[in-house]
Amino acid sequence: MPVYEFVTFGDNNSSNATKAARSHAIRTALQRRNAPAQPSGDNDASASRPRPPQPASRGRFRVTAPSAAASRTRTLDPDAEETDIIKLAPTSKTQAKPQKTKARGKGKGKARSSEIPASNAETKGRPGGLEAMAMSPMSRLKDGRLDPFETLAIPSNSASDILLQFFLRGFNLNMSALDTQGPWLPYAMQNPVLLRATVALAAGFWSSSLPTLDVKLRHEGYLQKGETLRLIRKRLTPGPGTDSDHSTAIGATLQSNGSGDDMFVLAAVATLANGEAFTGELASAHVHLRGLYDLVQARGGVDSILHDYILCRCISWVDVEVATGLGRVPLFPLFHTIDQVILPSKVITDAAVPPALVHLEPDDADPLEERQDMAAARVIFMLLRQAICAHASSIPVTVASIRVIMTTADVRMLEFLFPDSDTSSHGKAQSPSRLAGNSPVTALVLAAHVFLYVVLRHVPTTSQLLRILCGRLRNFLQQGPRVLPAAYVVDAWTGNAAFLVWIAFAGVVGSGWSRQNADNAEWFRSLFYSAVLRAGDEGVISSAYDDDALEALLETFLWTDTECGTALESLRRASPDP
Structure with a gap:
């Protein structure tokens, strides 16, 4: 008769156990784990025996239903190990283990899947049961989706989700990338009409920045734009005497003034105008903007929307954007003026430090009109230099202040270039007297307009708006749409070489220096x-081949180290002369 020896383990005191005892304990534990479960009943005496607690060191995850044969024949193949990891399923203390029956037939240690019963509570409502769920990979819940729980105000799909993610991460129009709070999307998420218009705007901006954008994303932008128009048409009621040639927004009043969503409808119309202007449909953009102006007047005038800062900011941007493309003054007045901005003294000093704008000093010998034009241009350039210095300053300056500075400079440029424009005639300038002349100051302001939109407002050089601005500057330098070699223009600008160097450089940056x-x-x-x-x-400059002198000349006008420095380096490498 064998001699039995009682061994205590599990309390970190195994020094008294012999090697044979430890081997016997391990072998017994493995046999019990792999042994099939015995059916239990009320009269089963073993059911009343307390089960020893499971070791805490086993972990939270176990391989589901491993067979003894599979355990013995497991290999070290990496693919097999990866498959076993996928088959892991979580267990809990309250979860009942699925019972297993003994295998029938000649094979030992094997069981058919149809003969393995499962608990009804575990398989109810789950196709394939618990085993099928464990055998299949467990994917993450809508991995990578911006709205995995579909809480947005509009139905979500893969294309709209991608466009919204781009709006959050890649939409930097009008210095939106500097705004760490990102107020627009939370504002738009409150209303389905405005959110759809925002998705359409993101698609238009992305397609302008990337002409090879996926056609599915373009199509989603068109769908969202059409649905936005339908909802706005439903929201508005045409007033008496509405012009049929105008959009549904013209001559319409809101169905219930003062309602909660009328501000969002105004913002949606402004967003549609933004998208149209971006894609070059300036006539349609003017229709939307004119309808927006009529809606604001029907609501009680500009004073009725001053409390909504985000809406006012949106309208100001769209107004100057459309006015810039059409060549006229804006429709709306400035909602936020320059006298409301307080800049640090260091920013003001850095913007005016010599030799800043040394070439824009008026000459007393010049006629009075030319001196006035030079003074107006100097004010515009100083505003833009302040915006650049505020952006690069170590002293924090609010993004709202920088926006006001840029918008003020934008409006002053439009008033300088198109003083006689008539906004009632579809936004077209009636007598653009300045563009018909040949004043170097006018060319400077046109070049500053290009610089503002491509460097500060981050409008893509592939957009129609930048093409219009660069084409306007080139036509002025050529004195018409005729194509003249650059040498003829240089000869006509004798005595104004400093102006022409910076004007040409702004044209290079705005027309896309990095694109062939x-x-x-x-x-x-x-x-x-x-x-x-x-x-x-x-x-x-000391020499045409003195790079430092050339850069110093450009810095006296407008300059940023990122965009301008990269463009100048590219021009140096591509220079035809050594």
């Missing part, structure tokens, strides 16, 4: 090289 065969890009490059040579001959 871009619109107007080759012409502005040729003009820049010719102007630099003329500046060296006239003594404006």
Whole structure:
């Protein structure tokens, strides 16, 4: 008769156990784990025996229903190990283990899946039961989705979700990337009409920045735009005497003034105008903007919306954007003026530190009109320099203040370039007297307009708006739409080489210096090289091949190290002269 020896383990005191005892204990534990469960009943004496607690070191996850044969034949194949990891299923203390029956037939240690019963509580409502769920990979809940629980005000799909994610991460129009609070999307999420218009705007901006954008995302933008128009048409009731040639917004009043969503309807119309202007549909953008103006007047005038800062900011941007594309003054007055902005003294000092704007000093010998024009241009350039310095300052300056500075400069440029424009005639300038002349100051302001939109407002160079601005500057330099070589323009600007160097450089940046065969890009490059040579001959810079002197000249006008520095380096590498 064998001699039995009682061994106590589990309390970190196994030093008294012999090697044979430890081997016997481990072997017994493995046999009990792999043994099939015995059916239990009320009269089963073993059911009343307390089960020893499971060791806490076993972990929270176990391999579901492993067979003894599978345990013995497990290999070290990496693919097999990965499969076993996928088959892990969580267990809990209250979860009943599925019972297993003994295998029938000749095979030992094998059981058919149809002969393994499962608990009704575990398999009810789950196709395939618990085993099928454990055998299949457990994917994360809507991995990568912005709205996994579909809480947005509009139905979500993969395309709209991607567009909203782009709006959050890649939409930096009008310095939105600097706004850490990101107030627009939370504002738009409150209303389905405005949220749909925002998705359409994101699609338009992305397609302008990336002409090869996926057609599914473009199609989603068109769908959201159409649904926005339908909802706005439903929300508005046409008033008496509505012009049939205008959009549904013109001559309409809100069905219930003062209702909770009328502000969102105004914001949605402004967003539609923004998208139309971005894609070059300026006539449609003007229709939306004119209808928005009528809606605001029907609601009680501009004073009735001043309390909504986000709406006012949106309207101001869209108004100057459409006015810039059409060549006229804005429809709306400035909601926030420059006298409401308080800049740190360091920003003001850095913007005016010599030799800033040294070439824009008026000459007493010049006629009075030219001196007035030069003074107006100097104010515009100083505002833009303050916006640049505020952006780069170590002293925090609010994004709202920078926006007000840029919008003020934008409006002053439009008033300078199109003083006689009539906003009632579809936004077209009636007598653009300044563009018909040949004043160097006008060319400077046109170039500053390009600089504002491409460098500060981050409008893509592939957009129709930048093409319009660069084309307007080129036509003014050529004195018409005729194509003239850059050498003719340089000869006509004798004595103003410093102006022409910076004007040509702004044209290069705005027309897309990094893209081959871009619109107007080759012409502005040729003009820049010719102007630099003329500046060296006239003594404006020490030498046409002195890179430091050239950069110092450009910095006296408008300059940023990121965009301008990269563009200048590209021009240096592509220079035809050594």
